[in-house]
Amino acid sequence: MELTSEALVNSLLALGVVAVVATLWLWPRLAPQRPLPVLGRIGLLTVVQASVLAVLALSVNNSFGFYTSWDDLLSPGGAKLALTSNENHKGGTPAPDALVEPTTEGGLEAVTNLPKGPPEEVGRIESIRVNGKETGLSDQMFVYLPPAYFDQKLALVRFPVLLAIAGYPGTTLNLLQELPLAQTAIELQRTGKMPPTILVLARPAVVPARDTECVDVPGGPRTETWFVKDVPEAIRSTYRVGRTAGSWGTFGYSTGGSCALRLAMRFPNVYGNAASLHGDFTVRQDNYTGGDLFNGDTKLAQQHDLGWRLQNLPVPTLNLLAVSTHTESDYPQTVQFVDQATKVAAANPQFTIESLYLNDGGHNFESWTRELPATLEWLGAHLG
Numbered sequence: 001m002e003l004t005s006e007a008l009v010n011s012l013l014a015l016g017v018v019a020v021v022a023t024l025w026l027w028p029r030l031a032p033q034r035p036l037p038v039l040g041r042i043g044l045l046t047v048v049q050a051s052v053l054a055v056l057a058l059s060v061n062n063s064f065g066f067y068t069s070w071d072d073l074l075s076p077g078g079a080k081l082a083l084t085s086n087e088n089h090k091g092g093t094p095a096p097d098a099l100v101e102p103t104t105e106g107g108l109e110a111v112t113n114l115p116k117g118p119p120e121e122v123g124r125i126e127s128i129r130v131n132g133k134e135t136g137l138s139d140q141m142f143v144y145l146p147p148a149y150f151d152q153k154l155a156l157v158r159f160p161v162l163l164a165i166a167g168y169p170g171t172t173l174n175l176l177q178e179l180p181l182a183q184t185a186i187e188l189q190r191t192g193k194m195p196p197t198i199l200v201l202a203r204p205a206v207v208p209a210r211d212t213e214c215v216d217v218p219g220g221p222r223t224e225t226w227f228v229k230d231v232p233e234a235i236r237s238t239y240r241v242g243r244t245a246g247s248w249g250t251f252g253y254s255t256g257g258s259c260a261l262r263l264a265m266r267f268p269n270v271y272g273n274a275a276s277l278h279g280d281f282t283v284r285q286d287n288y289t290g291g292d293l294f295n296g297d298t299k300l301a302q303q304h305d306l307g308w309r310l311q312n313l314p315v316p317t318l319n320l321l322a323v324s325t326h327t328e329s330d331y332p333q334t335v336q337f338v339d340q341a342t343k344v345a346a347a348n349p350q351f352t353i354e355s356l357y358l359n360d361g362g363h364n365f366e367s368w369t370r371e372l373p374a375t376l377e378w379l380g381a382h383l384g
Contacts, residue, residue: 009055016051023048076336096333103129106140111176115186119150125182126218128238132230135222142172142184143239145187148196150231158240158384160247163231163271164198167254168211168288175201178365179253193271194380198241200231204255211288214259215304218295227259228267245317246384249273251375253368258284261320265306268316274383275321275375277368280326281306281337310340319382322353322372325361354378 023044030037031046038358106127115122123146131138148154164181166174175181181199188194204214204223212223235241242248250260257279264274283304285292294300298369302308320341324334334355341353356374361367 003085012051012054016048016055019044019047019051079247098237099131099133099230100238101129101131103127103140104141105129106373107171107173108142108176110173113183114176115182117185119145123149123186124145124179124191125176130231132226133233134229135226136166137206137221137223138229139202139226140172142176142182142199142201143235144199144201145239146186146196146198149198149240155357157243158247159196159198161198161200161235161249162379162383163202163227163248163250163260164202165214165227165250165252165256165259167252167256168204169208170203172201172203179368179372181372181376188373188376188380193377195383197380197383198235198239200235202231204252204259210290211255211286213255213283213289213293214263215283215293217260217293218297218300220293224263224266227263230271232270242384244384245269245272247272249275249379249383251275251277251379252279253277254279254363257323261306261322262304264318264320265309266304268318272317272384273319273379275323275379277323277371277375278321278325278330278363280330281333290345307337307340310344315344317350317353318352320351320353321356321375321378323356323375325358325367327360328363328367330363331357 026040026044030040087232098350104127108127109127114125123144126143126145127140129138129372137146146159148157149159164175166172166179170178176183181201181233185194185197185199189196190377202234205211206223206226207221210221212221214223215229216222216224247267248271250261250263251274252258254277257276258273258281259279261276261279261281264271283289283293283301292301294304322334322338324331328334338353338355345351345353356371356378358367360372361370
């Protein structure tokens with residue numbers, strides 16, 4: 001059973017219940033103060049406590065996404081996989097030195113509300129492992145291919161790409177289970193409110209033990225390089241996707257939203273569009289990040305401050321959308337950034353900024369789900 005599967009949690013939960021019942025039934029029989037009864041009592045208590053702790057640990061892991069597979073858990077640091085050939089989607093010929101490998105990890109089988117049917121009618125979601133040539137990082141992702149991708153009449157067409165980044169802590173699976181991203185995109189594409197688009201679903205922390213905020217940490221994980229070099233290169237090597245920045249976009253909620261804006265602002269030649277649900281505009285420092293990600297380098301921190309970039313650097317060719325609620329704690333910062341960006345956009349037509357605000361809602365999936373359809377429609381209207 002997969003590490004993140006509900007079957008494993010339920011099995012351990014059943015084991016715990018059986019162990020508790022067995023303890024209540026056997027305890028009187030193990031009352032004598034002799035070695036074997038004492039060992040029996042210790043054994044029963046050990047099984048009960050181990051099963052309860054295992055259920056708690058798995059539940060926490062499934063909620064926060066610290067580990068997504070047994071290999072992830074048992075091989076800290078993630079052994080880099082060899083780059084092997086796989087069946088690609090350009091015509092069925094083997095791709096040498098492929099950067100993408102099919103995988104069964106990630107818990108996709110737990111998502112039960114995806115449309116059922118042949119790929120030509122409902123599209124297909126694939127679980128893949130991306131191996132980074134530039135950073136040496138490796139992580140599991142999901143890719144949604146729309147029905148048009150399998151239309152033989154469109155065999156030479158390249159499709160726009162939306163990189164969707166989950167919040168932290170959390171798994172890539174949250175983009176399907178907690179936030180119905182693919183399900184909403186499928187419905188919007190079916191009704192013509194969003195063009196056929198390839199979705200690439202990822203988590204922000206390729207090194208799960210630390211929130212790296214999608215930046216290159218000095219002396220640490222190069223998460224930014226992973227998202228702007230390794231991931232696009234791997235997707236382009238395997239799928240029929242657009243080559244220009246205008247056909248690529250980033251999207252995310254919470255930390256993923258911060259990443260989406262920052263990646264696009266810093267690398268508009270890679271991602272020409274970005275939408276953020278309740279994201280930040282500077283790199284946060286807290287217990288999750290382990291303190292200052294830039295190790296005291298104020299100039300480097302400044303480079304990642306989106307407001308500072310608008311004031312001091314050339315204005316990029318970019319389309320941005322900031323989404324929040326009037327009752328969200330980050331609302332004042334969002335309004336401040338949008339106002340600043342609007343002034344910049346007025347003098348620079350290659351740069352656009354728009355905003356959407358709900359009247360109420362907090363920093364949670366309920367709010368993000370309500371904001372999702374309009375956000376995806378906006379992205380669909382801007383992706384080349």
